[in-house]
Amino acid sequence: MTQHDHEPQGVSRRRLVSTVGAAGATGLAVGATGGAVAQAVARDGLAAPTPLTSVGSTRVAFHGKHQAGIVTPLQAVGHLIAFDLVPGARRKQAAALLKRWSRTARELMANESTANPTGVSLDAGPSSLTITFGFGRSFFSRTGLEKQRPNELTPLPDFSGDALDKDRSDGDLWVQIGSNDALVAFDALREIQRQAAGTARLRWQMNGFTRTPGATRRPMTMRNLMGQVDGTNNPKRSEPNFDRRIFVPASGSPAWMANGSYAVVRRIRMLLDDWDKRTRNEQERVIGRRKSDGSPLTGGNEDTEPDLEKRGPDGSPVIAADAHARVAAPETNGGAAMLRRPFSYHDGFRDDGAPDAGLLFIAWQADPQLGFVPVQRKLDRGDALSRFIRHEASGLFAVPGGPAKGEYVGERLLEG
Numbered sequence: 001m002t003q004h005d006h007e008p009q010g011v012s013r014r015r016l017v018s019t020v021g022a023a024g025a026t027g028l029a030v031g032a033t034g035g036a037v038a039q040a041v042a043r044d045g046l047a048a049p050t051p052l053t054s055v056g057s058t059r060v061a062f063h064g065k066h067q068a069g070i071v072t073p074l075q076a077v078g079h080l081i082a083f084d085l086v087p088g089a090r091r092k093q094a095a096a097l098l099k100r101w102s103r104t105a106r107e108l109m110a111n112e113s114t115a116n117p118t119g120v121s122l123d124a125g126p127s128s129l130t131i132t133f134g135f136g137r138s139f140f141s142r143t144g145l146e147k148q149r150p151n152e153l154t155p156l157p158d159f160s161g162d163a164l165d166k167d168r169s170d171g172d173l174w175v176q177i178g179s180n181d182a183l184v185a186f187d188a189l190r191e192i193q194r195q196a197a198g199t200a201r202l203r204w205q206m207n208g209f210t211r212t213p214g215a216t217r218r219p220m221t222m223r224n225l226m227g228q229v230d231g232t233n234n235p236k237r238s239e240p241n242f243d244r245r246i247f248v249p250a251s252g253s254p255a256w257m258a259n260g261s262y263a264v265v266r267r268i269r270m271l272l273d274d275w276d277k278r279t280r281n282e283q284e285r286v287i288g289r290r291k292s293d294g295s296p297l298t299g300g301n302e303d304t305e306p307d308l309e310k311r312g313p314d315g316s317p318v319i320a321a322d323a324h325a326r327v328a329a330p331e332t333n334g335g336a337a338m339l340r341r342p343f344s345y346h347d348g349f350r351d352d353g354a355p356d357a358g359l360l361f362i363a364w365q366a367d368p369q370l371g372f373v374p375v376q377r378k379l380d381r382g383d384a385l386s387r388f389i390r391h392e393a394s395g396l397f398a399v400p401g402g403p404a405k406g407e408y409v410g411e412r413l414l415e416g
């Protein structure tokens with residue numbers, strides 16, 4: 001079964017829209033891909049062939065209005081990779097690369113790759129693989145396409161809390177890979193990197209993860225490495241202004257970005273040893289929500305709207321003035337909204353023994369100047385969470401709309 005519009009079928013649509021961007025677990029209740037059957041061999045010690053589980057058999061469509069990997073339920077494993085064009089590579093070589101990458105993405109996402117030289121993903125189904133492509137600001141000068149460069153790629157401002165590593169920021173081209181199987185994701189990563197040879201070289205790579213589908217009794221919003229329920233108040237696809245906030249309109253400008261979106265990528269390290277020393281109450285005050293179930297401190301359950309006006313017996317707001325959820329909320333930012341679809345990361349331990357771990361924060365919006373920037377400006381000034389996090393790398397990428405049949409991603413830019 002294919003996920004049309006990048007959503008699994010067979011799942012309650014209501015539940016799905018309410019958990020988009022946080023929904024590693026929502027991908028589990030889907031049917032099997034036609035013909036995709038586990039390659040188990042019936043011999044001593046091995047079970048007879050059985051159909052793939054719903055996790056393995058779920059396929060996300062490559063073609064569509066939007067690229068896959070934006071409203072697709074978040075997968076268990078993610079790789080983010082940025083490339084720079086090699087000296088001498090121009091528009092023609094870039095177009096050839098995007099053509100190769102698109103063919104690979106289409107085949108791998110359909111589990112129909114004939115190449116598969118590594119064999120790493122041979123036994124698995126498509127496992128909700130998505131491969132999403134974007135262009136950084138520097139791409140346009142390297143390829144002589146400055147006139148096509150969207151204003152939305154204006155560099156993000158410096159924020160006072162930034163400690164950015166330039167070598168792990170930005171890039172001409174950006175690829176996001178997601179899958180519910182780590183081997184499938186790794187194989188896609190290798191293939192994307194292999195095909196870049198001679199045209200683009202790796203600038204940086206980051207590896208992330210979230211919860212595995214089926215790990216919880218029911219689909220639940222994911223938790224980040226601070227243990228918080230994260231993704232609750234994401235914009236819902238059922239909301240009338242969802243598309244307007246997240247995607248460039250079909251009539252939008254530049255024309256090649258129709259139905260596309262802008263991805264803000266921030267590598268945010270969490271100071272977990274400091275965080276873990278705080279009491280549960282202190283931690284909950286920092287966010288404004290309960291750790292147990294993500295419900296607002298003003299009461300109710302995870303889906304209850306926080307009451308930002310409510311005051312406690314001493315007259316102070318129950319959700320503190322600097323609570324992250326208050327400072328970031330669209331209601332306190334003139335409606336500014338973004339779709340957060342982050343992966344967690346863990347890259348071992350630092351010299352002081354602290355985990356090098358945090359969030360690969362990815363925010364999707366129609367215009368980062370109206371989504372991420374005003375919210376981050378405000379968080380930068382007075383967010384209780386900022387004492388426990390460090391922004392270490394940053395990128396902003398234009399992610400064109402989904403390819404039509406026979407088209408490659410970015411064709412409208414590169415052949416326009």
Ligand SMILES: C=CC1=C(C)c2cc3[nH]c(cc4nc(cc5[nH]c(cc1n2)c(C)c5CCC(=O)O)C(CCC(=O)O)=C4C)c(C)c3C=C
Pocket residue numbers: 224226228229230231232233234266268269270287289294324325326328329330338358359361372375376379389
């Ligand atoms: C600039 C945008 C944001 C950054 C950077 C950011 C970092 C960040 N957030 C968490 C944990 C949580 N964030 C939550 C809510 C939330 N965060 C943002 C924006 C940024 N977060 C928004 C717009 C919202 C929604 C606010 C609202 O409308 O209520 C929550 C609460 C649950 C939820 O709604 O998701 C948590 C928890 C971390 C750990 C982090 C950096 C590491």
Ligand SMILES: [Fe+2]
Pocket residue numbers: 324328
């Ligand atoms: Fe947040």
